[in-house]
Each structure stands twice: as C-alpha cells, then as structure tokens.
Amino acid sequence: MPATAMSLDNTLDAYEPMLLAWLRQGLDDHAIVALTDAEGVIRHVNQSFCDISGYSEEELIGQNHRILKSGQHPPSFYARLWETIVAGEVWRGTICNRAKDGRFYWVQTTILPLLGLAGRRLGYLSVRTDVTRLINVERELTQKTRELQLLFDHSPIGLSWREVDEHGNAGINHVNKRFCELIGLTPEEAADIGNVARATHPDDWKHQEVLNNEVYSGKRDSFTMEKRYVHPDGRIIWGILTVVVVRASGNGRVTHHFAMLEDITARRFAEDELRRTEARWRTYIQTASEILYALTPEGRIKFVSQAWTSKLGHPVDEVIGSPFRDFIHPEDVAMWDVFFARTLETGGDGEGIEYRTRHRDGRWIWHASTASAYSDRDRRRAFFGVGRDISIRRQAQQELRTALARLEEMARIVDRSPSVVVLWRAEGGNWPVEFVSASIRQFGYSPEDLTGRRLSFRDITHPDDRERVGAEVDAHAAAGHHEYTQEYRIQCADGSVRWVDDHTIVRLNEKGEVTHHEGLITDVTARKAAETGAREAQERELALARDVQQHLLPSSFPPLGRVEVEVLSQPSQQLGGDYYDVLPVDERHHGFVIADVSGKGAPAALMMAACRASLRLCAPGELSPAAVLRRVNRALQPDMPPGMYITLFYGILNLDTLALRFCRAGHEPAMLLRAGGGAPVLLGDGGMALGMAPDELFEATLDEGRVVMEAGDLLALYTDGVNEACNAGGEEFGRDRLADSLRRHQKEPLAEILRRVDRYLRQFCTLAPRHDDRALLLVRAR
Numbered sequence: 001m002p003a004t005a006m007s008l009d010n011t012l013d014a015y016e017p018m019l020l021a022w023l024r025q026g027l028d029d030h031a032i033v034a035l036t037d038a039e040g041v042i043r044h045v046n047q048s049f050c051d052i053s054g055y056s057e058e059e060l061i062g063q064n065h066r067i068l069k070s071g072q073h074p075p076s077f078y079a080r081l082w083e084t085i086v087a088g089e090v091w092r093g094t095i096c097n098r099a100k101d102g103r104f105y106w107v108q109t110t111i112l113p114l115l116g117l118a119g120r121r122l123g124y125l126s127v128r129t130d131v132t133r134l135i136n137v138e139r140e141l142t143q144k145t146r147e148l149q150l151l152f153d154h155s156p157i158g159l160s161w162r163e164v165d166e167h168g169n170a171g172i173n174h175v176n177k178r179f180c181e182l183i184g185l186t187p188e189e190a191a192d193i194g195n196v197a198r199a200t201h202p203d204d205w206k207h208q209e210v211l212n213n214e215v216y217s218g219k220r221d222s223f224t225m226e227k228r229y230v231h232p233d234g235r236i237i238w239g240i241l242t243v244v245v246v247r248a249s250g251n252g253r254v255t256h257h258f259a260m261l262e263d264i265t266a267r268r269f270a271e272d273e274l275r276r277t278e279a280r281w282r283t284y285i286q287t288a289s290e291i292l293y294a295l296t297p298e299g300r301i302k303f304v305s306q307a308w309t310s311k312l313g314h315p316v317d318e319v320i321g322s323p324f325r326d327f328i329h330p331e332d333v334a335m336w337d338v339f340f341a342r343t344l345e346t347g348g349d350g351e352g353i354e355y356r357t358r359h360r361d362g363r364w365i366w367h368a369s370t371a372s373a374y375s376d377r378d379r380r381r382a383f384f385g386v387g388r389d390i391s392i393r394r395q396a397q398q399e400l401r402t403a404l405a406r407l408e409e410m411a412r413i414v415d416r417s418p419s420v421v422v423l424w425r426a427e428g429g430n431w432p433v434e435f436v437s438a439s440i441r442q443f444g445y446s447p448e449d450l451t452g453r454r455l456s457f458r459d460i461t462h463p464d465d466r467e468r469v470g471a472e473v474d475a476h477a478a479a480g481h482h483e484y485t486q487e488y489r490i491q492c493a494d495g496s497v498r499w500v501d502d503h504t505i506v507r508l509n510e511k512g513e514v515t516h517h518e519g520l521i522t523d524v525t526a527r528k529a530a531e532t533g534a535r536e537a538q539e540r541e542l543a544l545a546r547d548v549q550q551h552l553l554p555s556s557f558p559p560l561g562r563v564e565v566e567v568l569s570q571p572s573q574q575l576g577g578d579y580y581d582v583l584p585v586d587e588r589h590h591g592f593v594i595a596d597v598s599g600k601g602a603p604a605a606l607m608m609a610a611c612r613a614s615l616r617l618c619a620p621g622e623l624s625p626a627a628v629l630r631r632v633n634r635a636l637q638p639d640m641p642p643g644m645y646i647t648l649f650y651g652i653l654n655l656d657t658l659a660l661r662f663c664r665a666g667h668e669p670a671m672l673l674r675a676g677g678g679a680p681v682l683l684g685d686g687g688m689a690l691g692m693a694p695d696e697l698f699e700a701t702l703d704e705g706r707v708v709m710e711a712g713d714l715l716a717l718y719t720d721g722v723n724e725a726c727n728a729g730g731e732e733f734g735r736d737r738l739a740d741s742l743r744r745h746q747k748e749p750l751a752e753i754l755r756r757v758d759r760y761l762r763q764f765c766t767l768a769p770r771h772d773d774r775a776l777l778l779v780r781a782r
Contacts, residue, residue: 032107032128038121040064052107052130054100068097070104081111085124088113094131104448106135151400158182158239158261162193164254168216182239182263184231201228201236207349208241215245216254226264226350226370238268240352240368271386291367295383299324299340302382311389313360329356329364339371344381348372354390366394418442420521422450424457426477426514431457434516442523444493462489462497475767477514479728482506487524499528552612557582560590561655562782563709566750568758570721570774577604577646578719578773579612583619588655591619591628594717594777595648596667598689603641610636611646611690625650625663626704633665633690633698640691647689649717658709658781663702665690668720671735673742675712680739683707714746714753715779721772722757728767737764750778 027033028046035044045060053060053068060067073096084091091111096104107128114122152159158179163171175190189195197205204227211223222244229237239261246256267290291311294303301319309316312327319327328336332355339353348371356364371385420442423435433450440447449455461469465488476484486502501524507516557565560582567580577597585591595611597604611632618631629650636646649670651662662670664684672681688701709715718738725733741760745753757776 027127032130034060034065034126034128035123036064036126037123040124043123049128052099052105053097059100068099070096070098072096072104085111085113086121088115088119088121094135095128105130105132107131152176158263159259160190160196160261161256161258163256166253168254170257179261182237182261183229184233184237199229199231201230204228204350207351211243211351215243218252221245221247224352224354224368226268226352236265237263238265240264267386289388291387293324293385293387295324295340295385296376297344297380297382299383302376312357312365327358329358332356339369340383343371343383344373346373354394357387365389366391418523420519422457422519422521424517424519426517430459431517433457443490443498460491462491465489472767473517475728477506479767482508487528490521498523499525552609553579554581558584562658563653563655564750564780564782565592566754566778568754568774568776570758572600572721572770572773577608578721578775579608580717580775580777581612581615583616585619585623585652586621589623589652590655591615591625591650591652592715592717592777592779593648593650594667594719594775595646595690596719596721596773596775597646598644603644607636607640607644607646607691610639611648615650623652623661624704625652625661626702629663629665629687629690629702630695630699634695637691637694637698645689645691649684651683651715651717653709653779659706660709660715661704661706663687663704665698665702666692668718668723668735671716671718671739671742672707672709673714673716673739673746675710675714675746677743680743681707709781711781712747713781714742716742717777717779719773719775721770721774722761722776724772725761725765725770725774726768727764733761733764750780753778 028048032048032052033044033046034042034049036042042060042063042065045057050057050060055067081091081093090113091109093109094106095109096106098104108131109126109128112125112127114125116122153176155176155178158176158181160173160175160179162173165171170193172191173193173196175187177187180187180190183190183196183199185195185199200208204225208225208227211220211225214220215223222242224240224242227239227241229239231237242260242262244258245254246258247253248255270288288305288307290305291307292303292305293301293308296302301322301324304316304319306316308314308319314327324340325333325336335353336355342349350370352368352370354366354368357367359365366389367387368390369385369387371383373381374384376382417437417439420439421435421437422433422440424431424433432453433456436447436450438447440450443460445455445460450457450460458466458470469486469488472484472486483503483505486504487499488502490498490500492498501522502519503522504517504519506514507518509515553569554567557567565582569578569580571578577595577599579593579595579597581591581593583591583593593615595608597607597611614632614635615628618628618635622628622631629648632648640646645666647667648665649662649667650665651660651670653660660683662683664670665687666689667684669682669684672683674681683705685703685705686701687703688698690698692698716738723733723735723738727733737760738757741757742753745756748756754776761774
C-alpha cells in the first residue's frame with residue numbers, strides 16, 4: 001500500500017470516534033432526515049426537516065408522517081411503500097407533503113429499514129431531498145409543450161421535426177396535419193423519413209441530399225428550396241421547403257432538424273403555363289400578384305411586370321435599365337450577388353432567396369424570389385425571376401416568436417390581475433374546472449382546489465344562485481350565444497359572500513357543439529352594494545306611489561250571482577297605467593272595464609286615476625257603453641298630455657240574461673271562449689283611443705256590440721303586456737298562445753287559470769326583461 005494511503009488510514013483510525021459525527025453533520029447539511037421507530041412514530045428530525053415542513057422538532061417528535069399527508073397520493077401508494085419497507089427492502093420515490101402552513105412541497109425520498117440482531121426491525125431512516133422547484137418546472141414545461149403542440153398541429157403550413165442522435169441517426173419524423181395533406185401520407189407513414197423521401201420527386205431528392213449534407217457538415221444552418229412531391233393519386237405537388245437545424249453548444253453537431261413546407265403548386269403550374277405561350281404569358285404578367293422580372297447578364301432590369309408598381313410603388317418605366325441590386329437592402333446585397341451568379345451559372349437549381357427590397361416611400365419589404373436562366377435574343381445568359389411579398393409570413397414568424405417569449409409574462413399578468421380567468425368544461429351540471437388563474441385566492445380558494453377536482457365551480461357558486469345560473473347557461477347555449485354576461489354570488493372559503501360579474505365566451509368544437517365556457521370573473525361587491533342602496537331608496541319611493549295606485553284598483557269583487565270574476569295584475573318595475581274595474585250600473589247590471597294608458601311613470605299613473613274617476617262618475621245608470629265612453633272622452637281629451645292616450649274596453653253585463661253590451665276604444669279585443677269549444681270569439685271592431693281626437697271624430701269611430709254568454713263561457717279582458725310579452729329572441733307570446741292557455745284550463749277555478757297563465761308567461765319570457773304592466777281580468781258565467 002502507498003505511504004500516503006497508509007497515512008490517511010492511520011489518520012482516520014485515530015479519529016474513528018469522530019467519524020460518525022462527521023458523517024451525521026454532512027448528512028444533516030445536505031438532506032432532510034427523519035428517524036422513526038418500527039411503528040412509524042417519529043423519534044428524530046434534523047433542522048432541514050423542520051425548515052421545510054414548518055413544524056418545530058417538539059411538534060414532530062411522537063407524531064407519525066400522517067401529519068404531513070397531502071392527499072395527493074392514493075391509499076395504494078402508501079400501502080406499497082409500507083409493504084416494501086416492512087419486508088426489509090429500501091424504498092425510493094417522490095412524495096408530495098403538506099407543510100404546516102398548508103403549502104405543498106415535493107421530496108425525493110429514500111427510506112432505509114434499520115435492522116437489529118436477528119433481523120429484528122428497530123425503525124426506519126428517511127433521507128429526503130427537496131425537488132419542489134423541479135416538479136413545478138416539469139408541470140410548467142408540460143403546459144408550454146401542450147400549447148406549442150396546438151400551434152404545431154393547426155399551422156396553415158406543413159411542419160415537421162425530428163431529433164438526431166450523437167451518431168447522426170434521425171429519430172421519428174413528427175409531422176402536422178397540413179404536412180400530411182400536402183404530400184398525401186398518413187402521420188404513421190410520414191413518421192418514417194424514408195417514406196417522405198420516396199414521396200419526393202427523385203431529381204429533387206438528390207438536390208435536397210446535397211443541401212442536407214452541407215447542413216450536417218456545418219457549412220450552413222438552413223436552406224430553402226423548391227421541390228416536388230408525387231402524391232398517391234398521381235398529382236405533382238410543388239412546395240417551398242425551408243430547413244433549419246439546431247446544433248449542440250459544444251461540438252456543433254446537429255441535434256434537431258426542423259422543416260416548413262408551403263404549397264406553391266398553383267404558382268408553379270402558372271409559371272409553366274407562361275413559358276408555353278407568349279400571349280398567355282403576357283396576360284398573366286399583367287394580372288399576377290407576384291413580381292415577374294428579367295435581368296441582363298450585368299444585373300440590370302430589362303423587364304418587370306406591373307406588380308412591381310402595385311407592390312413597391314415605382315413606375316415600371318422608371319426602373320427599366322436600373323441595377324436590380326440598387327433596390328436591395330445593403331445587408332442583403334452580398335447574398336443576392338451570390339444567388340444571381342449561381343442562377344446564371346447553373347440555370348437555376350430551384351433554391352430560392354429571401355431579401356428586403358425598397359419601396360418607393362422608403363420602406364423595406366421582405367420578398368422571396370426563385371429564378372432560372374434563359375438565353376436572350378443576343379444568345380446571352382440572362383436572368384428571369386419571380387418575386388413575391390412575404391411580409392405577412394415573416395411578420396407571422398416574428399409574432400410567433402414574440403408570442404412564445406411573452407407566454408410566461410402573459411401568465412404572470414393573468415395571475416396578478418384582480419379578475420379571475422376560469423375555463424370549465426360543459427359537462428353535466430357541475431362545471432368541472434380545467435384552468436383557473438391564481439387570483440381565485442381572493443375568494444379563499446387555491447387553483448388546485450378546483451383543477452384538482454376537490455371542488456367544482458358549481459360548488460363555490462352561492463346555493464341560492466346555482467339553479468338560476470345553470471338555467472341561464474343552458475338558455476344561452478340553446479339560443480346559440482357565443483358570448484354572454486351574468487351576475488351572481490360566490491361563496492368564499494371563509495363563509496363570506498361576494499358578488500361577481502362573469503363575462504363568458506363559449507368554445508365550440510368542429511361540429512359546433514359547446515365544449516367549454518371561458519369566464520372572466522370580476523368582483524363587483526362594492527358596486528352591487530351601491531346599486532342596492534340606490535335601488536332600495538328608489539324602490540321605497542316607487543313602492544309608496546304604487547301603493548297609492550294599487551289602492552285605486554279593486555282588491556276584491558262583489559258577489560254577482562250568475563258570474564264569477566278574478567284578476568291577474570302585475571305592475572312592472574315602473575309606475576304604469578294599466579287599469580281594471582268592476583262597476584255597478586244598476587241593480588241588475590254591472591260594468592267590466594280594462595284600460596291601458598300609454599307611457600310610464602307619474603303622468604301615466606295620473607291619467608289612469610283621472611280615467612277611473614270619470615268612469616265611476618259616468619257609469620251609474622247608463623246602459624249604453626258607447627254613451628259612457630263618449631262622456632269620458634269629453635272629460636279627458638282637453639287635458640290629455642301631447643302624445644298620450646288611453647285604450648279601453650268597456651262591457652255592461654245583464655246579470656239576469658247574461659247579455660253583454662260592449663264597446664272598444666282602441667284596446668285589445670276581449671276574448672270569449674265558449675264552454676262548448678270552438679275558436680275564441682274576439683269582441684269589438686275598433687274605435688279610437690280616448691284622448692286622441694275631439695268628440696265628433698271619436699264618436700264617429702265607436703261601434704257598440706252585443707253577445708249573450710252561456711253557462712261555462714269564459715270572457716278574458718287583457719292589456720297588451722300579456723299578448724305582446726317577448727322572449728329573448730324578440731318573439732311575442734301572442735293572442736293564440738293566450739287562447740290556448742285559457743282553453744287548456746277553462747274548467748278549472750279562475751284563480752288556478754290565472755296561475756297557469758302566469759307560469760306560461762314566465763317560462764316563455766326567460767332571459768327577457770319585462771318593461772310593461774300585465775293585467776288579465778276573467779269573467780265566467782255559472
């Protein structure tokens with residue numbers, strides 16, 4: 001043994017009592033250590049264990065590891081762990097624990113059974129390393145990878161990539177849908193680069209191999225070429241192929257191979273057709289969107305198509321004879337010179353060039369050109385090129401890079417925003433969440449509470465709002481709305497309640513089916529509190545006015561012998577002008593009236609009160625409804641505000657004979673449903689509304705009618721707030737639906753009929769605001 005080794009051994013032997021302390025110090029400084037007895041009760045922890053868990057040593061000693069259980073692993077996970085260590089084997093794995101403050105942390109763990117004499121288990125030694133940051137980075141990388149995969153899959157141009165191992169061997173060729181569409185292979189077929197090579201025209205594959213060899217030998221990092229593919233259906237597909245590689249930072253070897261394929265079949269066929277016929281060529285160059293140009297061997301412009309002017313602004317006659325390189329960006333001139341010389345020398349190898357060219361206004365515009373050589377009239381080698389504007393493509397590439405660069409910043413902005421972004425799946429009624437921003441914490445929940453399925457979004461919606469919110473979501477989906485806004489309450493984790501404004505965008509699949517809802521949720525509790533205060537103050541004032549107005553309407557009706565009467569009256573949120581009444585005319589006659597004042601607010605309410613007073617003054621003793629209305633119009637018309645009027649239906653019923661005389665002043669016709677069935681009878685042929693015209697014209701339009709009711713017949717008097725009630729699509733409830741509703745329940749008690757009609761109206765008008773009063777007066781003969 002060398003002297004140095006013996007010296008070291010002797011030194012260690014001398015300090016053997018201290019060696020265990022050194023080993024323990026090194027282990028404590030590097031790892032998270034815990035020692036338990038055979039039952040799993042903690043007997044020792046080091047400071048690193050206390051630091052990461054948030055518990056003190058006193059809090060941990062005597063406990064078992066369930067104090068750190070996070071709920072992230074199934075029971076089977078812990079069962080296998082215990083089976084391993086109880087069998088005396090070492091267990092290794094990654095565990096998610098919950099610290100004292102509730103946060104999760106991940107540790108790479110090794111658990112070593114401690115065996116005494118005769119193999120008896122004394123306890124377990126756990127050595128851990130904090131890998132929380134690594135786990136979070138892996139999850140973030142997974143999300144970024146998923147987003148990039150979406151860009152890859154749905155790109156409008158063909159994309160492919162493959163890894164290259166250290167020996168230069170290519171791995172699986174990954175392709176997107178557009179790439180497969182262009183070359184006619186399935187993704188499984190295109191995964192083998194040999195199949196892609198066989199789909200390539202043989203002449204073009206040889207040229208591509210030359211360029212590939214230059215890339216892999218380090219002579220270049222990219223190339224662009226035009227090439228042909230032979231589609232399985234026999235068609236020739238032309239494309240522009242751009243290849244870019246990524247190299248290892250050390251030795252420069254190629255590690256990844258990327259390709260972009262753009263379909264130019266139509267353009268190539270157009271160019272071929274141009275070469276066949278001079279006349280057709282001249283027609284095309286006047287209309288082509290590409291710039292067609294011809295250069296002398298010295299590089300001067302001898303011909304250029306009109307597209308030059310439309311794309312670059314220079315008149316054609318001003319550029320003829322000018323050096324083409326004068327219009328190229330100074331940084332791109334050297335590259336152009338090489339391209340120009342190579343085209344004249346080889347005749348054009350199909351490889352294109354991208355460069356910046358000068359617009360007349362001084363701007364630089366990205367162009368791409370392909371070229372070929374031809375013999376001019378002097379039998380000299382000349383240059384013909386096709387240039388096209390690729391500014392949009394270059395901008396898209398730059399925007400893609402910028403978008404990827406900003407992706408993390410956007411995520412941070414979303415997380416810092418006071419609004420909550422949530423994406424939930426349209427599945428059943430629970431609204432499972434697939435993504436929620438970190439700002440959900442303002443309501444006391446963590447993103448993991450919802451994305452981990454511990455809670456659904458329905459769970460945190462206030463119980464009193466769940467049914468309404470669900471009904472509105474279903475109604476918007478049925479109506480085909482792609483965007484909508486709701487307001488409802490969130491039940492916070494601490495039990496408090498917050499109002500939110502939820503602006504939702506609906507996501508659809510390719511079949512047009514709703515798959516997800518994406519909401520932007522903003523806390524509007526303060527606004528709602530202010531609105532509630534203002535609304536309550538206004539409602540107190542309106543309630544007082546409505547109370548006064550409602551006192552003018554009969555709350556009950558006198559017994560009328562052979563007829564029964566009930567009414568449905570629903571004022572809108574504003575003061576309105578609906579009026580109904582039952583008036584004694586004499587001992588054997590009673591009048592039935594329903595009216596509607598145009599407009600809303602205090603003026604309408606005042607005119608309704610004036611109409612009521614006039615009717616009650618004029619009705620007693622007068623058996624002609626037309627005569628009563630003439631007197632009422634004479635009283636009201638002079639004082640009627642401009643633009644305001646009153647529609648009214650008035651009928652006088654003989655309680656002995658059940659003969660009804662009636663007159664209509666511009667109001668909805670009354671509806672009589674016979675007990676024996678049949679179509680409803682509409683009563684009243686017309687007449688002008690009260691207050692619209694002086695006496696002579698008003699009286700000339702009145703028409704008095706008469707009908708006899710029989711037992712079981714139902715008479716319905718109603719305002720337009722009933723038949724003109726609209727749903728969210730703007731469709732009216734209509735007179736036919738009203739008649740159907742009444743006919744369906746005609747034999748039931750009048751109160752039940754009114755309840756049913758009210759229910760049908762509410763269901764029909766879901767999501768539609770109500771702005772008009774509703775009044776429905778029913779009279780049925782016994």
